[in-house]
Amino acid sequence: MAEQIAPNILDYLKDGVDEALSQIANSWRPDDPDYRADMYRQIMMMLSYGYFAYFHADAEHPDWSPLWNPVYTLQPNPDDIYYYAPIRGDLTYRVSGDRGTVKMVTFNTQRGISGMIDDVSEVGGYNDLDDRDLQVGPNGELEIIFSTERPAGYTGNWSKLAPEANVMMVRFRSYDWAGERNPDLSIECLDKVPLKARLTSDEILERIRQIAKMPGRATKLFFAMQNGVKERVGINVFEPVRYQGALSKQVYWPAVFELEDGEALIIETELPDVRPYWNIQLNDPYFNAVEYVYRLSSTNGAMAKISSDGKLRAVIALEDPGVPNWLDPAGFKQGTIYGRWYDCDSNPTPIIKRVPLAELRKHLPADTPTVTPEERDAELRARIRAAQRRRRW
Incomplete structure (x- = not known):
């Protein structure tokens, strides 16, 4: 018998x-009214995403939904669609x-996904492949079969599907936002x-209840992740981690950052000799990616300028420090850093130096170039154009 319909949809949303x-x-600041307002915004963001997740498609009639893209901001990698x-x-x-021309296309099948399962420990990853593992046609043609057994006589790309799998996640990972073309893929x-x-x-x-x-x-999971980093290693210290399942080839290096007006944080690291992909981004105190279309809050192996000694140096500062690789926290004095x-x-572990902004150049190589306001404006405008021309949802 069908459930009696309540007169108010809020009855299904309230709990x-x-x-x-x-x-x-x-x-981190439960009594701060600005934090509370940001949390309200985050809740509305997740509710709006929920319609795509629960109503757009089903397992017998699959279709792609946007996930963790610029509008749905729970720590998406800015390089990934x-x-x-x-x-x-x-x-x-x-x-x-069509595989497109992005740096990398990755596929994961798993049981459960953050925000859609009560106990995140029940999430299980079963496939972790990128297009380097696959046969791709001369014009970018790509086909993959996902099933429990390889179809008889089929010699193309095949990925074993676990009986418990209920999610497929695809990442279009771009290095050169302006120069790469997204894939164009269907699922049936x-x-x-x-x-x-x-x-x-x-x-x-x-x-609706789900x-x-x-x-x-989602908030319970991500707050626990960032608070755990802070509890274990403190602030402005990286804690590398490798997760099993989705992207098991990837080592993350998270840190909780903190700075004040007139300060700068210098992130410094060696670079691997073989590095198919790496990046670094800033998140706000609620694990949302800091605005990355209209702010320079992330960089990657194609965008970053490497110092003459072969190291990466990036600078977090509330105002433009006038050097390469500025990571703009968009006014946030606390948040998280995620590198990959x-x-x-x-998998070197970077270090963070907290220095007075006025003394920044004392802590950088002498040949670190100056980035003028005009050059910074051109850099940001190029980023805005490139980001908007990517298909993000």
Whole structure:
């Protein structure tokens, strides 16, 4: 029997939103009204994303939804365009189309995803491949079959699908935002399935309840991650980590940053000899990527200027320090830094130096160039154009 429909949709949202609001207590400044307002914004962001996650597609009728892109900001990598599709481990799927010219395309199938599962320890990753593992046609043609068993006689790209898998995640990873073209891929279920049906009232209500849970689930996870770094190593110290499952080839180097007006943080690191991909980005105190279209809050191996001694030096400062590799925290004096070494031959741990901004150049190589206001303006305008011309959702 169908559930009796309540007269107010808020009845289905209240418990989940209340749980999300309770997470404000786990923020770094729970009594700060600006922090609370930012948390309200974050909750609205997750609720709006929830419609895509729960109503756009299903495992028998898969389609791509945007995931963690500039609007849905829970710590997306600025170099990545993310897509999500619901799948089922007992079905067979084909992903096909044009690989594009981005630096890398990665595919992950897994059980559960942050924001859509109560216990994040239940998330399991089963596939972790990038297009370097795949056959790609001379004009970028790409086809992959995902199934529990390789189809008889099939010699093309195949990836084993675990019975428990219910998520496929794809990343279009770009280095040169202006010069690379995104992939153009479709996903389809190859099994005989019924036509996509109208949802029942019970199905709609349950999905609304699940949407309401997303802000609390995600915030609980990400606050625990950033607070854990702070508790274990303190501020302005990196703590490298490698996760199993999705992107197991990748070593992250997170840190909690903190600075004041008139200060600068210098991030300094050796670079691996073999480095297919690396980047660094800033997040705000709620684990959202700092604005990265209209702010220079990230850099990568194609954008960054390397010092004459072969090291990377990037500078976090609240105002333009006039040197290469400025990481602009957009007014935030606290947040997290996330760097990535992807499939590198070594994984050096960077260091952070906290110095007076007026003395910055004393701590940099003597030949560090000056970036003029005109050059910075041109750099930012080029970034804005490149970011907007990428297909982000």
